[in-house]
Amino acid sequence: MIRSPERPLRPTAVRARARRPSSPAGLAALALACATCAPPAQNGSVVVSSGAAERLGMLCRWGHAGAEQGDLCPRADGAARPARVRRIAGPADALSGPLAAGRPGDHVLENDEIAVVVEQLGPGAGLAESGGHVIDAADARARRDELGQIVARLGVPARQAVYSELTTGAGEDGSAWIEVRGRGGAGGALSVTTRYTLGPRDRALVIATSIQNDGSAPIEGLDLGDVVHWGAAAPIAPGSAPGSRGEREAPYVAGVGTGVAYALATADGAPLRARSGAGFSDATFARPAALPPGGRAAYQRILAVAPRGDPLAVATELFFLGGGAPGGVALELVDARGAPLPPLAGRATLTRVAEEGAAPAAGALDLWLRTGERAPLAAEAPPGLYLVGFEGSGRRALASARVRIRAGEIAPARLALSGAGQLDIVLHERGVPAPAEDEDLFVPLTPAKVSLLDAATGKAVSPPHLTLTGELQLSLPPGRLRVVASRGPEYALAEATVDIADNTRARLDLTLERVVDTAGYIGCDLRQHTAQSADAGVNATERLVSNAVEGVECAVTSEHNLALAADLRRDTAILRLDAKLRVLPGVELTSDRRGAGIGSLGVFPLGSEAAAPREGALRWVDKAAGEILREVRALPGERVVQVSRASAGGSPLHAQAPPQGAPDQGARLLAQIVGDGAGADALEVWTGRGVAARDSALEELWALLRASRPVTPTATSDTHGLLGAEPGYPRTYVGVADDDPGRLDAADLVAGLRRRRDVVITNGPFVTMRLGDTRQGGIASMGRGSRGGPLSLSIRVERAPWVDARELHVLVGGVAAGAPIPLEGARTTPAGALVDEIAIPVVLGTGGGRRPAWPDARAGGAPGRSRPGQGAHHPVRVAEDTFVVAIVRGRRPLEPVLSGDPAEILPFAMTAPLWIDADGDGRSLGRAAAP
Missing domain, CATH: 2.60.40.1120 (Carboxypeptidase-like, regulatory domain)
Structure with a gap:
């Protein structure tokens, strides 16, 4: 539904025991749908209710984790102070929390219930191209923010509004507002206006955006919506568990943190279409037809801020905002003999019971109990008949309690729990x-x-x-x-x-x-994120611990468009990990120019030459990848530039591909910025669990290498979370002089990636390769200028017993050289690792080159000359300069260490290319032999 921004939403007070609006539409219908998962109504007026003073006093008693009642309840006369807007002058004015990004000059829009920060104009935080977007939101009393950012999204693929004007004001009804204006869309043809409005007692921010086509041609593909980076909050939708991914139609999308929760919903009760991924939700509120020249469209939505971090708080807040009068549930936890139990961490579930022929609810509403935070044993809930259960702290409810919650009343629920x-x-x-x-x-x-x-x-x-x-x-x-x-x-x-x-x-x-011998190599995860990135919710301690337990030895914190904020050396020392884990600060710069972006550029390590967040020399807005690269190379010192891609489920604001209809443009752009000495050094060919994307990226790699564009292949987790996105899966082993993390020479690591190119990418097996005395990444000469006789390609595959490795694939010039070689762990090391060692002669001759002749012993070659996994194999013949790569694949998933889709956690490992100089001139496909 397209609405006019000239008709602002007007908050309407609704008493706690008042009748719901006569029409079940608007937010009342949306809220009821949230509580019951019934289909929401799609017509009616907009109602955002106030009346916080009349909420049964329940927020005063439970909603703020047990703070003193006198600090929480409204004044006795029920009067509310007007909402207000001000600029942050110092730390005391800003919000706190793991992702609080407000700084002096940003704007705070607040009342006595919630506070929201809108970023000042200028360079944007995270993936925003400008200021003017919501970057913080919190309960006004707790003032703890866990939100990343909300960025208006115009069209598919996503285009942002870049704001250049900002004004503030107040309404006669006690509301306050911030309005930002700018441009967006292809070529900046759209003028965009967004107004953020907050009433005096509302716990919901009203966001209204209008657009106008100022160009001379129609604009199509105008999905109108928001991209929400949930930050420290886990995304949810009705009937889904926190962190669930995928696309669905729902009355709202939400994010739940530890002490606060957020919900983004349409302002008229209509369902929205949302796609959620790792830490983000992409919500579409309207889909107008092509916008003609001079045409206008608008959409409105609300951001609700719940004072507790769980799905029940979200559903109740939306129910109340829609005019509903909530009730409450009070939990009493006892053991099997009826004795009271101490406070327990766990999850209480309220499952709606179908009544009078109504369909049962699609999922339970969870109330999360967290010990140590004075978490409530009571909470608001929409009225209805529920089954209440509990699980946590090693205990579970012996039987569920059946409770009837009525508006304005507290229903007791006594649960007997099992022992632990x-x-x-x-x-x-x-x-x-x-x-x-x-x-x-x-x-x-x-x-x-x-x-x-x-x-x-x-x-x-x-x-x-x-x-x-x-x-x-x-x-x-x-x-x-x-x-x-x-x-x-x-x-x-x-x-x-x-x-x-x-x-x-x-x-x-x-x-x-x-058990696995990786001497001479250091295991690195070259792209990962902390809470300093708007789309990640993992704090510094969690990120460091998650690396340490997965055996990562070197990690690069590559926050989106930031620099010094992610230097974790002090945190590493505090945790006493500096001898086991080296953390290098980096930045991930996103190229946003339409048709000129190929993903993002990772730059590391960074130091004092990179300025503070949002003010640095490394600028990215309205720049193509090549322009960003030139700025990076102009910085003093030496660093790695890595071309990265968005991981599976990545934010739609992370540009990564050329327009549809130009499939070769991405390859041309890639070839322009890698492998020319001053270009990008590394190409990320494997990101997280994106197996299909990995196979496609490898084809791009082969094409670059054949075109004499040498580049180092890398693998990164691009982790933004923890479970299901573990650091180091996959990882890049880099050949270095000293592989002790505590003594790692960052300059040597840079040289290993930029010049030696001696790497192994893997999520399990460790595979290395030599041709004569030359390791992968180097250039082996075997023509007239070379010394000695025929060379042997020696491949070693080593893995821990729980890591499967079944096949070795040898590719020459990017083409499979014969059938896969079976692996079976022919030898066990004293430490307990399984090892296969394969020797393959490489000789000059016709029929080879980039498509070598390699007879398959099972298809007429000489069978029985070697056992699988060891000994000599039939020769590879090469006739011209080329490269060789060894790939190992397993068939058994990496369970139970990893969980998820089995196809995404199959073992895989690959060496860097080893260049072969067939004519002996000291060069091969743009790679020169060391003097």
Whole structure:
């Protein structure tokens, strides 16, 4: 529905026990749909209710984590102060929280209920091309922000509004507003106006955007919406679990944090179309036909801020905003004998019971209880009949409680919970000495990830547990568990089966052992994000711990369009990880010019030459990738420039591809900025779990190499979260002189990626390759100018026992050289790794070159000359300069260390190209031999 921005929304007070509007439309219908998952109404007027003073006093009692009532309740006379807008002058004016980005000069729009920060004009934060967007939002009393940013999205592919004017004002009804104006769309043909309005008591910000086509041609593909980067909040939609991805039609999208939640909904109750990915939601509110010259369109939506971080808070807030009168539920948790239990962390679920023939709800509403935060054992809820359950802290409800919640009343729910057992896990690392008794200050770090699986079914009973010190104390439900400890692909698993009994304590000692020999290489994740990126919600400590438990030795924090904000060296030292993990600050710069972007450029390491966030020399707005590259190369010092792609489910604001209909343009752009000495050094060919994208990127890599554009292939996790986006899967091993993370020479790492190009990319197996004395990444000469006789291609595949590796594929010039070679772990090292060693002669001759002749022993060659996985194989013949790559594939997913789609977690590893100089002139496809 297209609405006119000249008709502003008018907040309407609704008493707690007042009748709902006579029409079940507008936000009342939307809110009821949120609570019951019934189809929302799609007609009627807009109603955003106020009346916070009449909410049964429940916000005063529970909504703010137990603060004193006198600080929370409205004044006795019920009067509300007007909403106001002001500029941030110092830290005291801004919001707090893991993603709070407000700084002096930004604008705060607030009342006594919520506070919202709109960024000042100028360079935008995160993926925003300008200021003028919402960057912070919080409860006005707690003032803790967990939101990333909200950016208006115009069209498909996404185009942003770039704002250049900002005004503020106040209404006679006590509301306050901020209005921004600018341009957007292809060639800036659209004039865009967005107004943010907040009433005196509303917990919802009204956002109204209007556009006009000032160009001479119609504009098509104008999906009108917002891209929300949820930051520290997990995206949800009705009937879905937090963090769920995919596309759906729903009455709202939301994000739930630890102490606050947000909901974005249409202002007229109509459903919206939303696609959610890793930390973002792309919501479409209107889809007008082509906008003719001079044509106008508009759309309105609301951003609701709930004072608690769980799905129940979201549903209740929208219900109240729609004019509904909530009730409440009070939980009493007891043991099987009826004795009261202490505060427990867990999840209480309210499942709506169908009444009078109505369809049952699609999903439960969750109330999350967090110990240590004075979390409520009571909360508001929409009226209705519910089944209340509980699970957490190793306990579960023995039976659900049936409660009737009525408007203005508190319904008690008494839940008897099962007993729980205690499991203490102590992790050791073989070869690391235990501390002496008098070494009280010495704490040996044994980082590990511990997965708990049902011993009978193999299903996970909880998310993985992470530990830095090798100690865990877990409350668990009774039963038999398989406990698996891991520390990345270089380590063997440590596992055991244990029986957990009610009200008993068990201890389990496990020993981790590093079995894979990666001497001379350091395992790096060259692109990952923390809460400093608007689309990630992982704080510095969580990010460092997640790297350590996965065995990552070098990590690059590549925040979106930021620089110094992600320098984690101090945090690394505080956690005593600086001997095990080296963190390099970097930046991810997105090229936004339409048709000129190929994704983003990662730049690392950065130091004092890069300026503070949003004010740096590394500018990206309205620049093509080549222009950004020239600015980077003009900076003092040496650094790596990596061409990156958006990971699967990445933000639609992250430009990554040329327009449809120009399939060759991306390849041409890529060829212009890599492999020419001053261009990009590395090409990210594997991002996160994007297997299909990896295969496509490899074809681009082969084309670049054949075109004499040498480039280093890399693999990164591009992680924005934790579970399902673990750091180091995949990772890039870089050949360095000293592979000790505590002594890593950053300049040597840069040289390894820029010049030596000696890398291995993998999510499990470790594969290396030599031709004579030349390792992958180098150039081996075998023509007239070379010394010695025929050369042998030596390939070594090593992996931990839990990592599968079945096939070795050798590609020459990007083309498979014969059938895959089977691998079977022909040898076991003293440490316990499985090893295959393959030798393949490489000779000069016809029939080779870029399409070599390699007879398959199973198809008429000489069978039986070598066992699978070791010995000599039939020769590869080359007739001209070319390159060789070794690829290893496995067939068994990397479970239980990783979980998810099995096809996305199959083992894969690849060497860097090894260039072959066939004519002996010291060069091969743009690669020159070292003097």
